[in-house]
Amino acid sequence: MDYKELAELLFPHIVTTREDMEKRFPERDLPNRADLPNRANVTRIGPSPTGFVHLGNLYNAIIAERLAHQSGGVFYLRIEDTDNKREVPGAVSTVIQSMAYFGVNFDEGAVADGDHGAYGPYRQRQRKDIYQTFAKWLVQQGKAYPCFLSEEEVSAIRDEQNEKKEDIGIYGKYAEKNRNLTMDEIKEKIGCGEKWVLRFKGSLNSDYIAVEDAIRGKLEMPRNFHDFILLKSDGIPTYHFAHVVDDHLMRSTHVIRGEEWIPSLPIHIELFNEFGWEHPIYCHTATLMKLEGNSKRKLSKRKDPELALSFYQEEGISQDAVWEFLLMILNSNFEEWRIANPFSDYREFSFTLEKMSNSGALVDLDKLRDVSKNVISRMDANEVYEKWFQWCCKYNEEYAALLTKYKDRTIAALKVGRGGEKPRRDIETWKQACQFMSFYYDEKFEIVDTMPEECDENLVRDFFKRYLERIDYNDDSTAWFQKVKELTEEFGFAVKPKDYKKDPSAYKGSIVHVTNMLRVALTGRSNAPDIWDVTHVLGEEMAKERISKWC
RNA sequence: GGCCAGUUGGUCAAGCGGCUAAGACGUCGCCCUCUCACGGCGAAAACAGGGGUUCGAUUCCCCUACUGGCUGCCA
Numbered sequence: 001m002d003y004k005e006l007a008e009l010l011f012p013h014i015v016t017t018r019e020d021m022e023k024r025f026p027e028r029d030l031p032n033r034a035d036l037p038n039r040a041n042v043t044r045i046g047p048s049p050t051g052f053v054h055l056g057n058l059y060n061a062i063i064a065e066r067l068a069h070q071s072g073g074v075f076y077l078r079i080e081d082t083d084n085k086r087e088v089p090g091a092v093s094t095v096i097q098s099m100a101y102f103g104v105n106f107d108e109g110a111v112a113d114g115d116h117g118a119y120g121p122y123r124q125r126q127r128k129d130i131y132q133t134f135a136k137w138l139v140q141q142g143k144a145y146p147c148f149l150s151e152e153e154v155s156a157i158r159d160e161q162n163e164k165k166e167d168i169g170i171y172g173k174y175a176e177k178n179r180n181l182t183m184d185e186i187k188e189k190i191g192c193g194e195k196w197v198l199r200f201k202g203s204l205n206s207d208y209i210a211v212e213d214a215i216r217g218k219l220e221m222p223r224n225f226h227d228f229i230l231l232k233s234d235g236i237p238t239y240h241f242a243h244v245v246d247d248h249l250m251r252s253t254h255v256i257r258g259e260e261w262i263p264s265l266p267i268h269i270e271l272f273n274e275f276g277w278e279h280p281i282y283c284h285t286a287t288l289m290k291l292e293g294n295s296k297r298k299l300s301k302r303k304d305p306e307l308a309l310s311f312y313q314e315e316g317i318s319q320d321a322v323w324e325f326l327l328m329i330l331n332s333n334f335e336e337w338r339i340a341n342p343f344s345d346y347r348e349f350s351f352t353l354e355k356m357s358n359s360g361a362l363v364d365l366d367k368l369r370d371v372s373k374n375v376i377s378r379m380d381a382n383e384v385y386e387k388w389f390q391w392c393c394k395y396n397e398e399y400a401a402l403l404t405k406y407k408d409r410t411i412a413a414l415k416v417g418r419g420g421e422k423p424r425r426d427i428e429t430w431k432q433a434c435q436f437m438s439f440y441y442d443e444k445f446e447i448v449d450t451m452p453e454e455c456d457e458n459l460v461r462d463f464f465k466r467y468l469e470r471i472d473y474n475d476d477s478t479a480w481f482q483k484v485k486e487l488t489e490e491f492g493f494a495v496k497p498k499d500y501k502k503d504p505s506a507y508k509g510s511i512v513h514v515t516n517m518l519r520v521a522l523t524g525r526s527n528a529p530d531i532w533d534v535t536h537v538l539g540e541e542m543a544k545e546r547i548s549k550w551c
Numbered sequence: 552g553g554c555c556a557g558u559u560g561g562u563c564a565a566g567c568g569g570c571u572a573a574g575a576c577g578u579c580g581c582c583c584u585c586u587c588a589c590g591g592c593g594a595a596a597a598c599a600g601g602g603g604u605u606c607g608a609u610u611c612c613c614c615u616a617c618u619g620g621c622u623g624c625c626a
Binding site: 046047048050080082083085086151154155158162165166167168169195197216219220221222226229231232233234236238239258259260261262263264265284286287328329332333335336339357364366367368369370371377417422423424425426481484485488497510511512513514515516518519525526527528529530531 | 564
């Protein structure tokens with residue numbers, strides 16, 4: 001068999017060579033920073049455009065982003081669209097937007113209307129000729145051959161193998177027929193328009209390969225012996241072939257991907273070896289899990305809304321909270337670091353692969369809530385306002401309008417209990433903020449809770465009348481509270497809750513009930529921030545009006 | 552079936568041959584308190600099972616069990 005002739009027959013349109021490609025995509029010229037222990041890392045994410053971006057994508061993206069940017073390297077986006085059956089229109093921009101929303105920024109790669117960077121195109125289907133250049137080379141070396149097995153034939157072989165309990169796949173005797181076709185036979189089949197795929201010639205062996213995984217340590221497994229597919233019948237590569245060619249040409253130093261790829265590692269290693277290339281450092285991450293009953297299971301797209309990144313956007317979970325939460329799952333020492341450095345930017349934390357957990361982490365929404373409250377409580381009022389407003393613009397127009405109309409009041413309200421070492425943690429998501437803050441706006445104000453039992457209609461009326469007479473809006477917090485205490489006594493309530501606890505029959509209630517009346521009148525709820533602060537955010541007129549309604 | 556990963560409290564996790572087996576979230580109790588929140592103190596709660604190796608195993612080795620993945624012209 002003349003492999004050169006075969007290569008020409010299969011790829012007549014390919015005129016480029018391996019060397020051309022190496023020249024077109026040269027080694028990256030990265031700064032060799034002396035303050036960095038290692039070389040600058042080049043990493044990427046390679047989502048397929050299915051229209052569904054999930055937490056796992058972000059999880060891996062964060063690792064890749066940190067690795068690259070911490071080392072002064074490059075982080076890029078490559079669209080792995082080799083399966084045209086799965087592609088959903090508009091999916092590429094969904095990926096880009098989701099990543100942007102969560103603050104994942106790329107240095108190069110696919111952008112909405114094309115490419116940005118010198119190593120493109122960054123959409124695999126547009127790189128067809130690049131893969132075929134290498135495919136042609138493999139054919140020339142006698143390492144790849146056209147296979148005319150139809151999908152029906154392949155599945156018949158699989159059934160047979162299943163029955164005989166043999167390894168499944170095309171190898172050994174199952175590959176013989178197509179491997180040994182003569183040039184004339186091949187010409188004839190192609191002439192008749194028969195479809196073919198390009199297969200790699202695996203070799204039967206009993207070898208083991210060992211790969212060092214940066215997260216898991218040494219991985220050992222049998223060497224590949226399958227005649228796996230390099231190019232599908234449409235001339236587009238499979239994931240395996242595309243991965244090897246792209247990550248070599250785009251000069252990735254690290255490949256971060258889910259553990260479901262571990263089993264195909266022998267294929268990838270085989271290809272890197274065949275081309276004589278050094279393989280990147282592999283980092284296989286754990287699958288995100290979910291608790292069901294008392295066992296863990298993989299997060300499922302259909303059953304678990306929290307798997308989709310869009311869930312976090314719609315719920316208005318701050319992007320910083322999602323990052324911190326993921327960072328906590330990712331790096332066991334992040335949480336400690338955060339406690340020691342409550343006000344530092346999470347980018348100052350130095351992320352390491354060594355500290356990564358390799359078992360499947362559960363997505364714990366309770367923990368996320370806690371993280372989220374902390375993150376928001378650390379922001380200053382203006383930042384909270386901005387981020388909340390941004391979210392409202394997209395998901396809650398009514399509040400976007402309210403926030404615009406009452407910007408000053410809103411910021412003043414957000415300042416209540418904020419700042420200092422131990423800020424209030426009232427807001428957990430932007431969605432929930434809309435509820436929590438509603439009483440500051442007359443448009444949304446409503447009485448949710450009832451007046452305490454201890455205070456009947458008459459008492460409420462009399463109390464508020466006296467309250468309006470006695471209280472001066474200009475009283476400071478201390479003076480105001482002094483007057484409240486006096487009123488409490490005047491109405492026969494206990495100033496100290498303890499006194500009332502000790503002897504309930506001696507009082508109508510305690511100051512707790514009195515302040516609760518005020519809370520309900522002013523905010524509609526018995527759970528609200530400091531009364532004096534709220535009064536002053538609302539302003540004299542509004543506060544008076546809300547109280548007068550009860551008189 | 553074959554191959555490969557993983558397995559410390561309810562959850563996330565530290566641990567890398569010797570510890571009363573950290574910490575965080577959650578749960579519960581008490582204290583503080585104008586509610587909530589915050590804060591403080593405290594409680595319950597774990598090394599999947601069995602063999603080795605060793606003076607000594609959560610830690611190293613083997614087996615079993617369980618969970619998950621791969622075994623596609625899907626990624």
